[in-house]
Amino acid sequence: MTDEHMPESGRLEQILESVDHFKPMATRRGFMQKLVLAGGSAAVAAASLGKVANAFAPSNPVLDFVNAAVGAERIGIAFYGNALGSGSPFSVAGDPAMNTLLNSSHRGYFQAAFNQESSHLAALIANGGSFPFGHFGFPAGTFGSAGSMLVMGQNLESIFIGAYLGAVKAGATAGTSLGIFVAEVAAQICGIECEHRVLINDIAGIDPPNDRFYEGDVLSPPSGALGDTGARSTVYATAGAAVNALLALGISPSA
Numbered sequence: 711m712t713d714e715h716m717p718e719s720g721r722l723e724q725i726l727e728s729v730d731h732f733k734p735m736a737t738r739r740g741f742m743q744k745l746v747l748a749g750g751s752a753a754v755a756a757a758s759l760g761k762v763a764n765a766f767a768p769s770n771p772v773l774d775f776v777n778a779a780v781g782a783e784r785i786g787i788a789f790y791g792n793a794l795g796s797g798s799p800f801s802v803a804g805d806p807a808m809n810t811l812l813n814s815s816h817r818g819y820f821q822a823a824f825n826q827e828s829s830h831l832a833a834l835i836a837n838g839g840s841f842p843f844g845h846f847g848f849p850a851g852t853f854g855s856a857g858s859m860l861v862m863g864q865n866l867e868s869i870f871i872g873a874y875l876g877a878v879k880a881g882a883t884a885g886t887s888l889g890i891f892v893a894e895v896a897a898q899i900c901g902i903e904c905e906h907r908v909l910i911n912d913i914a915g916i917d918p919p920n921d922r923f924y925e926g927d928v929l930s931p932p933s934g935a936l937g938d939t940g941a942r943s944t945v946y947a948t949a950g951a952a953v954n955a956l957l958a959l960g961i962s963p964s965a
Contacts, residue, residue, distance in 0.1 A: 772889050774949035775877035775896070776834060781841035781953065782870055783831035785961060788846045789866055790824035792853050798824070802845050802964065807853040812913070819909045826906075830899050837895075843963035860914040865959055867907035872944040873952035874900035875926055879945065900925075916940075 784800040791798030794817060797806040812820060852862050874896045881893030904925065911919035921940030923929065932938045946952040957963075 771880040771948065772877070772884050772886075772892050775873065775880055775952075776837070776839040776892060777841055778873060778949035778953050779877065779896075779899075780831065780834050780839040781843065781963070782873055782956065783827050783834060784841065784844065785846045785956060786827040786866065786870065787824060787831065789848070789863060790820050790827060792848065793859050793863070794820055794824065800845055802847040802962075805848055805853060807859070811853065811856045811859055816913050819913070823906050823909070826902050830902070833895070833899075843965060845964045847962040847964065849960035856913075860910055862959065863910040864907065864914065866956075867903055867910060868943045869946075869952060869955045869959075870903045871900055871907065871925055872946050872955075873949070874903060875943065876946035876948070876952060911940075 787798045788800040788805070792801055792806045793811055795807040795810070848862065851858055853859050877896035878893045878900065881889040881891070881896065883889070908919045911921065918937060920937060922932070922942065923935075923938040925943045926945040927942055930942045932940060932942065944955070946955070
């Protein structure tokens with residue numbers, strides 16, 4: 711893909727100011743033009759559940775991660791909405807919790823996370839990201855107790871973190887203005903996903919909840935020292951691998 715001019719200094723700070731206007735319109739048009747040049751979305755071709763992972767055929771690894779992130783953020787929104795008992799636009803009937811799983815303080819954590827995931831999704835879609843499924847069912851009993859809900863949350867956030875770290879690597883490796891832009895945005899979102907995991911660990915009673923010196927495989931395995939007892943997150947080499955990890959949790963996508 712032909713590289714284009716690097717974005718102007720300070721653009722990243724400006725584009726994250728709001729959900730509705732993630733980027734200036736001119737910048738959004740430029741991003742969309744790059745999407746077209748790169749071959750468009752790899753995910754929209756999927757027509758059934760069996761084709762979810764196959765949708766990320768080798769085409770453009772950077773764009774594949776953008777599209778996979780749309781699906782991941784919808785799953786995150788569904789998770790937090792279900793845990794709160796309110797559901798979400800991406801939840802399926804019967805999934806939202808029927809009893810209170812969180813105290814008032816922890817509900818605040820989860821409502822903030824719901825809002826943050828919603829912002830991430832809006833940003834990705836505003837920049838041309840797409841995913842062929844809009845509803846996501848969780849395994850039976852996920853929201854039947856605080857324990858099962860928190861285990862799912864820990865697993866989800868670890869996969870989200872690994873997917874965004876993979877997007878950072880793919881974008882930086884590409885070295886194009888698009889790749890660098892995606893790497894920057896993925897890194898900023900990844901930081902928030904790490905916060906979510908720590909908060910879930912705190913609610914689950916993990917001591918200490920901030921239990922990693924590094925994400926990924928830097929100085930892996932964990933040393934066992936205080937603050938370095940948690941398993942490293944997997945850095946996914948491809949978007950398809952990240953999608954497969956989410957499906958392995960028993961999550962069922964549907965239209």
